Amino acid sequence: MDEPKLDRRRLxxxxxxxEDYVATQxxxxxxxxxERHNLGVSPATIRNDMALLEEEGYIHQPHTSAGRVPTDKxxxxxxxxxxxxxxxxxxxxxxxxxxxxxxxxxxxxxxRTVRLLAQLTRQVAVVQYPSLTRSAVRHVELVGLAPTRIxxxxxxxxxxxxxRVVEVVPLEESALGExxxxxxxxIVGRRLSEVPGLLEDFARRRPAGEAPPAGAAxxxxxxxxxxxxxxxxxxxxxxxxxxxxxxxxxxxxxxxxTIHPVxxxxxxxxxxxxxxxxxxxxxxxxxxxxxxxELDQLTSxxxxxxxxxxxxxxxxxxxxxxxxxxxxxxxxxxxxAVARYVxxxxxxx
Amino acid sequence: MDEPKLDRRRLxxxxxxxEDYVATQxxxxxxxxxERHNLGVSPATIRNDMALLEEEGYIHQPHTSAGRVPTDKxxxxxxxxxxxxxxxxxxxxxxxxxxxxxxxxxxxxxxRTVRLLAQLTRQVAVVQYPSLTRSAVRHVELVGLAPTRIxxxxxxxxxxxxxRVVEVVPLEESALGExxxxxxxxIVGRRLSEVPGLLEDFARRRPAGEAPPAGAAxxxxxxxxxxxxxxxxxxxxxxxxxxxxxxxxxxxxxxxxTIHPVxxxxxxxxxxxxxxxxxxxxxxxxxxxxxxxELDQLTSxxxxxxxxxxxxxxxxxxxxxxxxxxxxxxxxxxxxAVARYVxxxxxxx
DNA sequence: AGCTGGCACTCCCGGTAAGCGAGTGCCAAC
DNA sequence: GTTGGCACTCGCTTACCGGGAGTGCCAGCT
Numbered sequence: 236m237d238e239p240k241l242d243r244r245r246l247x248x249x250x251x252x253x254e255d256y257v258a259t260q261x262x263x264x265x266x267x268x269x270e271r272h273n274l275g276v277s278p279a280t281i282r283n284d285m286a287l288l289e290e291e292g293y294i295h296q297p298h299t300s301a302g303r304v305p306t307d308k309x310x311x312x313x314x315x316x317x318x319x320x321x322x323x324x325x326x327x328x329x330x331x332x333x334x335x336x337x338x339x340x341x342x343x344x345x346x347r348t349v350r351l352l353a354q355l356t357r358q359v360a361v362v363q364y365p366s367l368t369r370s371a372v373r374h375v376e377l378v379g380l381a382p383t384r385i386x387x388x389x390x391x392x393x394x395x396x397x398x399r400v401v402e403v404v405p406l407e408e409s410a411l412g413e414x415x416x417x418x419x420x421x422i423v424g425r426r427l428s429e430v431p432g433l434l435e436d437f438a439r440r441r442p443a444g445e446a447p448p449a450g451a452a453x454x455x456x457x458x459x460x461x462x463x464x465x466x467x468x469x470x471x472x473x474x475x476x477x478x479x480x481x482x483x484x485x486x487x488x489x490x491x492x493t494i495h496p497v498x499x500x501x502x503x504x505x506x507x508x509x510x511x512x513x514x515x516x517x518x519x520x521x522x523x524x525x526x527x528x529e530l531d532q533l534t535s536x537x538x539x540x541x542x543x544x545x546x547x548x549x550x551x552x553x554x555x556x557x558x559x560x561x562x563x564x565x566x567x568x569x570x571x572a573v574a575r576y577v578x579x580x581x582x583x584x
Numbered sequence: 585m586d587e588p589k590l591d592r593r594r595l596x597x598x599x600x601x602x603e604d605y606v607a608t609q610x611x612x613x614x615x616x617x618x619e620r621h622n623l624g625v626s627p628a629t630i631r632n633d634m635a636l637l638e639e640e641g642y643i644h645q646p647h648t649s650a651g652r653v654p655t656d657k658x659x660x661x662x663x664x665x666x667x668x669x670x671x672x673x674x675x676x677x678x679x680x681x682x683x684x685x686x687x688x689x690x691x692x693x694x695x696r697t698v699r700l701l702a703q704l705t706r707q708v709a710v711v712q713y714p715s716l717t718r719s720a721v722r723h724v725e726l727v728g729l730a731p732t733r734i735x736x737x738x739x740x741x742x743x744x745x746x747x748r749v750v751e752v753v754p755l756e757e758s759a760l761g762e763x764x765x766x767x768x769x770x771i772v773g774r775r776l777s778e779v780p781g782l783l784e785d786f787a788r789r790r791p792a793g794e795a796p797p798a799g800a801a802x803x804x805x806x807x808x809x810x811x812x813x814x815x816x817x818x819x820x821x822x823x824x825x826x827x828x829x830x831x832x833x834x835x836x837x838x839x840x841x842t843i844h845p846v847x848x849x850x851x852x853x854x855x856x857x858x859x860x861x862x863x864x865x866x867x868x869x870x871x872x873x874x875x876x877x878e879l880d881q882l883t884s885x886x887x888x889x890x891x892x893x894x895x896x897x898x899x900x901x902x903x904x905x906x907x908x909x910x911x912x913x914x915x916x917x918x919x920x921a922v923a924r925y926v927x928x929x930x931x932x933x
Numbered sequence: 934a935g936c937t938g939g940c941a942c943t944c945c946c947g948g949t950a951a952g953c954g955a956g957t958g959c960c961a962a963c
Numbered sequence: 964g965t966t967g968g969c970a971c972t973c974g975c976t977t978a979c980c981g982g983g984a985g986t987g988c989c990a991g992c993t
Contacts (some may be wrong), residue, residue: 264985265986282985299943631957632958
């Protein structure tokens with residue numbers, strides 16, 4: 236352990252400080268502490284403990300003769316060792332189910348999840364679309380719009396639908412049908428990450444009569460494969476949506492100078508990606524507190540994320556963002572529960 | 585005219601007040617006015633005019649001995665009679681083109697439009713997806729996932745793709761193909777609004793041998809038609825996205841109590857719908873100022889919207905929202921230009 | 934040793950008072 | 964109809980001054 240000196244009561248004090256501060260949003264003093272928690276000792280004793288905690292960097296005094304406020308390090312210890320995720324109430328649990336069960340398609344699942352998370356945690360919610368590369372092909376559709384224009388629709392087993400229009404050399408309807416069948420036979424059910432290899436193979440193996448004359452325009456097959464590849468690769472930069480920004484402003488002038496940069500940060504896809512961080516195992520919670528976030532604009536916010544997916548497959552991340560003084564146990568419980576349930580929804584899709 | 589008394593100079597004064605107030609965000613006094621605009625008269629004269637304007641309700645004095653601020657009515661007159669939409673700079677124009685030309689599909693067009701509008705106007709941008717009902721069917725695809733499960737994909741000529749999974753009585757692959765062909769023959773190219781009628785007709789006209797035995801489960805045709813109808817009707821509540829909320833917070837503590845309700849309002853789909861209002865002819869600008877908005881939460885904001893679409897067909901609305909003290913000419917110019925260009929993009933899709 | 938009550942000290946916060954300055958309305962004169 | 968002058972209003976800033984919460988320290992108690 237880093238700080239073996241921290242005996243039991245000192246930890247209790249830290250926990251009490253975090254809880255009170257989160258609840259009241261005001262620096263908490265020794266007297267208030269002994270009143271609200273039965274610590275069994277006098278304020279003076281608590282003061283000694285607090286002095287110690289401050290020395291170790293777990294709490295901080297805004298000014299002489301003010302109460303104490305937890306530091307990032309204090310929150311970190313609180314999250315790691317002093318508390319557990321709080322299980323949801325049955326009402327909340329029911330809300331999750333009824334809210335998500337009504338979702339019609341993937342877009343709907345994602346947007347409902349955002350609203351749900353925002354409402355449950357009263358914070359800003361961030362949800363990433365299920366990764367294309369980790370999902371599998373459910374179907375590829377080729378729709379002839381005109382002799383030289385084909386719409387290529389890719390449907391994944393996570394319910395994601397991507398489409399793109401391709402210009403090709405003239406192609407008959409029957410050839411199109413045959414191509415559709417062969418293409419589907421080749422890649423349906425395979426992971427998207429496998430598809431590039433399969434396509435390459437597919438293009439090489441094509442029937443002899445279909446090979447284009449040397450130097451001619453690329454065949455329809457080639458053109459389609461190229462676009463399909465492009466779709467898969469391009470979409471690796473995942474889509475991320477967020478909502479519940481009103482919760483940022485909720486605390487009135489709580490941290491007024493902070494709200495603008497945070498909103499700005501949220502509007503940048505790149506930032507959101509960093510925010511959600513590396514994919515973790517499903518329902519494994521990650522908490523990043525204050526300055527643990529790399530971005531300057533987010534040094535006074537905390538982020539709680541979790542992976543979600545089918546079984547042990549992490550398809551994407553979701554989570555919430557709020558001020559460092561957040562209700563960690565409750566937030567963690569909500570994020571974790573929502574992540575699990577979204578995963579289950581995707582399974583049955 | 586409502587107020588025939590308003591002679592030329594008085595109108596000039598109002599215009600000057602609006603312009604200065606928008607630029608400085610501070611109540612503007614008579615002295616500052618004559619300095620910044622060459623009105624050719626003395627401050628005392630301006631004061632007389634201001635008193636008149638105030639009496640008529642065009643401007644307002646926050647407190648005795650402060651400068652004047654335009655009222656909603658003042659902004660209204662300004663927008664209606666005192667200014668024209670400002671044409672964009674060529675740089676801005678170029679930005680629009682390069683930004684939107686890169687869009688890959690409809691989602692991309694919409695999200696890019698939001699970012700573009702937000703950036704151009706430095707305000708909150710709101711964009712509605714092209715209306716399903718006013719677009720036409722490009723293709724309907726039926727994908728057999730399992731003997732009793734079919735995925736129904738509807739593709740419109742605006743590039744919108746909607747899909748839904750349907751449970752049906754067992755159906756062979758060949759029957760599915762035939763059904764797909766017949767269904768497409770029936771409705772491709774037709775307006776979505778016409779589809780319900782066509783489908784009814786279609787179901788009635790079905791070949792005799794295919795009719796289900798009386799009292800049996802509904803045929804696959806019936807089930808599919810039902811879901812298709814549902815998709816069309818349901819989606820009438822259009823999707824709307826917004827962005828650029830950071831711009832709300834930009835003015836620091838400008839209108840601090842206002843930002844929270846506004847953010848809250850934006851998160852409600854219903855509110856957004858009201859915000860964009862009735863569909864208007866493409867590139868016809870609508871400006872709603874302050875209390876002209878029905879919603880209480882938005883009484884200190886103004887909304888500038890425009891329809892967009894192909895040719896004379898209005899497919900949806902887009903626009904921006906900001907404080908009533910906004911740069912109306914510039915905002916109107918940007919909204920109008922973007923609406924026109926988005927329409928053109930949809931045409932060539 | 935560790936805990937406790939007492940006590941002096943620090944410093945934030947809220948309220949009040951004074952001075953400044955911007956802006957006005959009015960009026961008499963042009 | 965316009966102008967300069969002038970007294971007046973009133974919000975904003977600064978300074979000042981208790982009151983109060985909270986602390987650190989210390990001496991005494993268990």
